[in-house]
Amino acid sequence: xxxxDERQLLDRCLAGDEDACAxxxxxxxxxxxxxxxxxxxxxxxxxxxxxxxxxxxFRALPSFDRRAKLSTWIYTIAHRVAIDHLRKAGRWxxxxxxxxxxxxxxxxDLLQAPALVRPDTLLARSEDVRLVRAALARLPDKYxxxxxxxxxxxxxxxxxxxxxxxxxxxxxxxxxxxxRMLRDEIGRAR
Amino acid sequence: MRDNEIDDAxxxxxxxxxxxxxxxxxxxxSRTSQLDVAPVTLRDALRLLPSFAYALAxxxxxxxxxxxxxxxxxxxxxxx
Numbered sequence: 001x002x003x004x005d006e007r008q009l010l011d012r013c014l015a016g017d018e019d020a021c022a023x024x025x026x027x028x029x030x031x032x033x034x035x036x037x038x039x040x041x042x043x044x045x046x047x048x049x050x051x052x053x054x055x056x057x058f059r060a061l062p063s064f065d066r067r068a069k070l071s072t073w074i075y076t077i078a079h080r081v082a083i084d085h086l087r088k089a090g091r092w093x094x095x096x097x098x099x100x101x102x103x104x105x106x107x108x109d110l111l112q113a114p115a116l117v118r119p120d121t122l123l124a125r126s127e128d129v130r131l132v133r134a135a136l137a138r139l140p141d142k143y144x145x146x147x148x149x150x151x152x153x154x155x156x157x158x159x160x161x162x163x164x165x166x167x168x169x170x171x172x173x174x175x176x177x178x179x180r181m182l183r184d185e186i187g188r189a190r
Numbered sequence: 191m192r193d194n195e196i197d198d199a200x201x202x203x204x205x206x207x208x209x210x211x212x213x214x215x216x217x218x219x220s221r222t223s224q225l226d227v228a229p230v231t232l233r234d235a236l237r238l239l240p241s242f243a244y245a246l247a248x249x250x251x252x253x254x255x256x257x258x259x260x261x262x263x264x265x266x267x268x269x270x
Contacts, residue, residue, distance in 0.1 A: 018217050025213035033206030046206050051216055058220040128191060132199035151200035179196065186191050 006070050014061060025054050028071065031154055032078035035163075038148040039082035041137065049085055053078045072162040075155070079145075079163045086141075095142040097164040099173050135185035143178030150175045 009027075012020030033050040037043055056077050064073060086092035136144055149160045150171070157175075161168045 018221075021217045021220070022213040025216050026208075029208040029212055029216075030205060033208060037206050038203070043206075047209065047212070050206070050208065050212075051219065054216045055220055055223060058217075059223075128195050129199045129202060131191065132196060133203075148200070148203075151197075151203065152205075153201070179193075182196060183191075183193070186196070190191075 007066070010061070010064070010066075010070070013058075021058065024057075028074045029054070031071070031152075032074055034152055035075050035078040035149065035155075036082045038152065039079060039145055040086060041133075045085065049081050050078070053081045056081065069159075069162070072159050075159060076163045079149075093141045095140065097142060097146065097166045097170065097174065099142075099166070099170045099177075131186055131189060132182070135182050135189060138185050139178060139181055143174055143181055146171055146174040147178035147182065 009020050009024055013024055029050060032053050033046045036049045036053070037046045040046075040049070053074075057074060060077070064070070083092060087094075136148065139147070146160060146164065149155050149163070150157070155163075157168045157171050161171045164171065166174075
């Protein structure tokens with residue numbers, strides 16, 4: 001969404017225009033829900049938590065700092081709603097995302113663009129996906145969350161850094177280490 | 191499993207699609223929740239004043255009646 005359109009939408013929504021508020025939800029619900037799905041790993045929770053996310057957004061909208069990027073702000077709230085839920089359910093390991101920034105160069109090309117898929121490889125790929133998901137569930141949250149966010153095409157490292165409250169270098173390090181741990185987990189499972 | 195296969199598996203996860211009418215429902219809910227937490231105005235307080243005064247008067251009358259009845263019972267007991 002263009003910056004001017006975004007500003008107009010915000011102004012109209014703050015003035016109580018329900019169409020503008022609905023347009024705001026329409027524009028960001030897909031990504032906010034995807035963030036929640038990746039963080040919790042539970043599709044059944046997504047609709048309720050996405051709803052909670054937008055209720056929080058509407059409550060906090062008057063205090064939104066216009067200098068910040070709206071999408072990053074919205075995804076940060078979606079991330080926090082997901083983490084709050086995991087915390088209440090006793091499924092969150094309390095660990096800071098802060099990390100010493102090392103191995104950043106190795107992480108730059110961490111997640112490569114998807115290759116074209118041949119039909120005969122689809123079956124093998126579904127087995128890969130099952131293995132990767134099982135291994136992901138065993139990773140510490142500190143590494144799992146940045147790794148799954150980095151796999152969402154629309155989220156760049158800058159946005160993820162804003163969501164987690166760390167530097168871009170720290171995100172790269174977390175993703176790099178997360179992927180290394182994932183590879184080890186998959187190796188152990190085979 | 192090779193690195194690019196892990197990347198494909200990570201990237202291949204589906205995105206969430208909101209159900210039809212999701213945005214309208216959220217906006218409606220947001221309006222309702224704002225009404226729930228709306229602060230009480232002076233006009234609201236004044237409108238509630240007669241009900242409050244009536245409830246207070248009824249409470250006072252019941253208490254006095256109860257007190258009078260108890261006094262009467264003591265008086266009857268002592269008069270025997």
